[in-house]
Amino acid sequence: MTIKSFNTRRRSLAALFACATLAGAALLGEARADAYPTRPITIVVAYPAGGDTDVLARLIADKLGTRLGQPVVVDNRSGAAGTIGTAYVSKARADGYTLLLAPNTIAITPHVLKGVAGASVDPATDLTSIVQLGTQSLFVVAASATGVTSVKDLVVKVKEGKITSYASPGNGSPMHILGELFDKSAGVKITQVPYRGSMPAVADMVGGQVPMMYSTLGPVAPHIKAGKLVPLAVADSKRSPFLPDVPTLAEQGYKGAEVGAWQALMGPRGMPVEQVQLLNRHVNEILKMPDVIARMEAIALAPAGGDPASLAKLVAGDYARYGKLVSEFGIKAE
Incomplete structure (x- = not known):
């Protein structure tokens, strides 16, 4: 075997080894990706x-x-x-x-x-x-003690100064946004009282510290069932399957407040x-x-x-x- 042919063969073997290494690495990478997850x-x-x-x-x-x-x-x-x-x-x-x-x-x-x-x-x-x-869905909910049974009742009491505030689970929450949109739609101003979450807000509403709030259904559902809270409207384009008897805000004449x-x-x-x-x-x-x-x-x-x-x-x-x-x-x- 000449030196030239030996060098040629050595380069060929090196190339084959490199290809095999790359292929093996690729397969290993695929195996690792397929194995996800391998820890908590x-x-x-x-x-x-x-x-x-x-x-x-x-x-x-x-x-x-x-x-x-x-x-x-x-x-x-x-x-x-x-x-x-x-x-x-x-x-x-x-x-x-x-x-x-x-x-x-x-x-x-x-x-x-x-x-x-x-x-x-x-x-x-x-x-x-x-x-x-x-x-x-987000709902407009009032404490039963307010005597409010509809959004129209709510607006009347707000304009009379009998209801001035609402509870929310926090500043900048979807409920806060809904509060601002409802004020704009109804031509009123209800002051937000922000809480650190829905549960303390609901507790204060049930306890009589605030008269109303905007909320998802979960935190208020037990109190609605107990008769302590009243759902006045849902802020969706259609009624909620969870409370189908509760009308939307738009149905009651308050449009542009869908959140x-x-x-x-x-x-x-x-x-x-x-x-x-x-x-x-x-x-x-x-x-x-x-x-x-x-x-x-x-x-x-x-x-x-x-x-x-x-x-x-x-x-x-x-x-x-x-x-x-x-x-x-x-x-x-x-």
Whole structure:
């Protein structure tokens, strides 16, 4: 064998070894991607335990953990109107092991808390949309002690100065936005009394400290059933299947005050597409389970589902819409 032929053969063998190495690395990479998850996943909830978002997160985590073969734990990182938990997830590694389950408040608070450290997360660009979990209607609710039985009654009492305030679960919440839109539609001014969540707000309304509030159905349902609270209207384009006898605001002559709530599963920006698709598929299947539907209905949450692109479009649209409303009403952090 000549030196030239030996060198040629050596280069050929080296090339074959390099190709084999690259192919092996590619297969290993695919195996690692297919193996996700290989350790526990954390779902961050930016609110205290016990609320609708937390209840939903624990339901999804339980089912998802079973399907993925790894524990899925819920981590409550509350504070600063939900911005602490949201900011934490936005800065986490985009490896699929840190997720966020959040309501549409994440599309409002960045505008309300503009300039506040850690509150500048744009959910449309700083987070990865995975799947919309459900939708919730907002209701106008009054304490039975007020004697109010309709929105018309409410407006009359407001104009007479007999009702001057309403409770909300927080400044810049969807309920706060609804309050501003209702004031504009009805030509009145009802002062917001912000609380740190729905539960303390409901407790004070039942206790007689505030006469009314805007709320999702879950926190007020037991008190409506007990006759202590009265649902006056739903702020949707159509009646809620959970309270079909309650008319919409538009039906009662108050248009332009439609605000709803939704819950979604998201992750840090830049999550691998394969992981997003895997989680999306599993959660869509979870949302069809009869026991999951029943437990969601218990907190008046209608299952949604859908693909990541649909959620991304919803998030971007709400972020833009609420930005304009926050500016129009001059809503600021207190």
